[in-house]
Amino acid sequence: xxxxxxxxxxxxxxxxxxxxxxxxxxxxxSLSYPDMTIASSIKSVPAVCQDLDxxxxxxxxxxxxxxxxxxxxxxxLKENLFVxxxxxxxxxxxxxxxxxxxxxxxFLLRSEIGFWDEMCRLRMPASRFLVQTDQFELExxxxxxxxxxxxxxxxxxxxxxxxxxxxxxVTDPEANVTYYLTCRSKSIVYANAIKPxxxx
Numbered sequence: 001x002x003x004x005x006x007x008x009x010x011x012x013x014x015x016x017x018x019x020x021x022x023x024x025x026x027x028x029x030s031l032s033y034p035d036m037t038i039a040s041s042i043k044s045v046p047a048v049c050q051d052l053d054x055x056x057x058x059x060x061x062x063x064x065x066x067x068x069x070x071x072x073x074x075x076x077l078k079e080n081l082f083v084x085x086x087x088x089x090x091x092x093x094x095x096x097x098x099x100x101x102x103x104x105x106x107f108l109l110r111s112e113i114g115f116w117d118e119m120c121r122l123r124m125p126a127s128r129f130l131v132q133t134d135q136f137e138l139e140x141x142x143x144x145x146x147x148x149x150x151x152x153x154x155x156x157x158x159x160x161x162x163x164x165x166x167x168x169x170v171t172d173p174e175a176n177v178t179y180y181l182t183c184r185s186k187s188i189v190y191a192n193a194i195k196p197x198x199x200x
Contacts, residue, residue, distance in 0.1 A: 099123035
């Protein structure tokens with residue numbers, strides 16, 4: 001117990017529902033608190049909420065506000081989902097799509113994408129997902145395969161893996177997320193070290 005308490009004095013723990021917000025949060029915390037260890041994890045939304053309730057984390061990143069009065073919610077970042085298809089794909093001429101229209105198509109999917117994984121499986125129950133744990137292998141499959149994949153407005157697309165693919169926005173409200181930094185009042189100093197970002 002003493003060791004855990006001592007570690008908590010030197011560690012800022014962040015639980016996130018998705019990977020992209022951590023790309024901004026972790027560098028900001030490291031810059032503001034260079035003498036502290038920054039620990040992070042990507043979990044399901046219920047697991048992130050559990051970490052927040054049990055004070056296992058100081059900062060939580062969620063795709064919605066919490067309704068509890070003793071939590072502070074700060075809107076932080078927007079992420080919008082796109083499907084990427086080859087020019088020859090049946091969806092290539094579409095200017096937008098919905099999950100119901102994507103349901104039934106098979107997809108390449110990256111592992112450890114937090115709540116996005118559960119959302120895709122829930123909203124596209126007739127689809128099958130070829131999940132890749134290795135980023136290099138996923139990129140190779142994207143370049144060689146005709147299977148659609150997903151990307152977002154926060155992913156850098158300058159790499160060749162998406163150069164020949166068409167990005168189509170997914171218009172469902174669930175596919176266009178505002179992330180919130182959520183914490184107790186005693187941890188607001190950590191949240192204040194992170195500048196909210198207006199996503200493109």
